[in-house]
Amino acid sequence: MTPAVAAGGPGGHGAGAQARPESRGERKERTRRAIIEAALTLCEDSSLVALSLRAVAKEVGIVPTAFYRHFDSIEDLGLVLVEDSFASLRAMLRDVRATDPQFRDIIDQSVSVLVEHTRERHAHFEFISRERRAGPPAVREAIGHQIELVERELATDLARLVPPSWTGEDLRVLSNLIVTLMVGITEALLSAAPSEETEVADRARTQLRMLLVGGLQWRSRAD
Amino acid sequence: MTPAVAAGGPGGHGAGAQARPESRGERKERTRRAIIEAALTLCEDSSLVALSLRAVAKEVGIVPTAFYRHFDSIEDLGLVLVEDSFASLRAMLRDVRATDPQFRDIIDQSVSVLVEHTRERHAHFEFISRERRAGPPAVREAIGHQIELVERELATDLARLVPPSWTGEDLRVLSNLIVTLMVGITEALLSAAPSEETEVADRARTQLRMLLVGGLQWRSRAD
């Protein structure tokens, strides 16, 4: 028993080897998290579809069969990873929205937040970007669904920034355009060396400005 | 011997079993193509990193070891698939450029060409889209390099369409923006049901218009 779930890290926050009992539920949750983290790490340079249950188990330090106490299959695990990753993404969106809305330039702020979160939750963003197209069908679907939700939310946000003449369809088209570009920017950020990072970010700011100028003008001209 | 490379399909174009000799080189090329095609088909619903040499061999109808007569490894095969796929993409770009340049709307034409080629070379475009992020490192790099080349070519094309005040940097930023959007549109097209296809295409046209209006105006305003 007692799996080698190192999980948290070396220090923890209690130096003394106090070793308080730790309930069964806590322990289970701990190895569960360890499995999730191991999977995220291991599939980083391949894909979920190439990830083996045994490799995950070995990384965590449990026997392969113990895996089934937590997940039915790798695909099942994948769906949890989708949720986890989109939790990160939504945390980022919250940060974006939290920036002072009457600040001179929303774009500068948003890109900065994106850069920061991409660096901090690198594995999560890479996971989404990779499995969105290469993952098992169910995972691909789940990711697609989540992105669509984000798109819809952005559309309602945009409604407050554009002329009232815009239709819902117009909003969805622009929203989709922005999300598509943001995905592209994020992917560029992910495969950029640390030194190229600010270069990519600056380019992204310019591009978003180009896009917003066009998006807003396009419609008001067509009225 | 005599592998079961069905390759072409049932009918062929010569009904009589004339069976002319076929040189050794021809035969080798034929199974080589069969391997490439089989790999493209098999990794369609997973990824190169999950593709097994044996599965490819079985699909082609040869014994696993015969694979090595043509490729060193799956990754080696992958690099060939990259070249093949980008041959398709470049054929598309040629078609795009071939559309009458003084035609009223380049965008409408370009999207139509994109839709057509995406349908026709579905497997190639899916391959690029998937392996670009999920493939073996060498494959990812090769794809990234090819996309960068396309980006540069587009930049020189754009130079003839924008005010002469634009710098090379401006051109590259806009080019990158357009390519990023086109990649996004292609991916939307790939995962769209046939019935949604024209809807995605219409949206794409609107988005490209938004983007070009913004891109061109943004710079002339900043002068």
Add this chain to the structure above:
DNA sequence: GATTTTGGTGAACGCTTGTGCACTCAACCG
């Protein structure tokens, strides 16, 4: 304190995997 629950164990199964090696036999070439 006795009983049930349950996360983790370890051996075993039937497959698939990549790769090595000795082989065949038809196309090729001198």
Add this chain to the structure above:
DNA sequence: CGGTTGAGTGCACAAGCGTTCACCAAAATC
């Protein structure tokens, strides 16, 4: 015609795979 070449074969191996099953011991429950 005789010798060489090389695409494809067939077997073998060790390693890895997902999954099964009976089992254990500690936590949880009664």
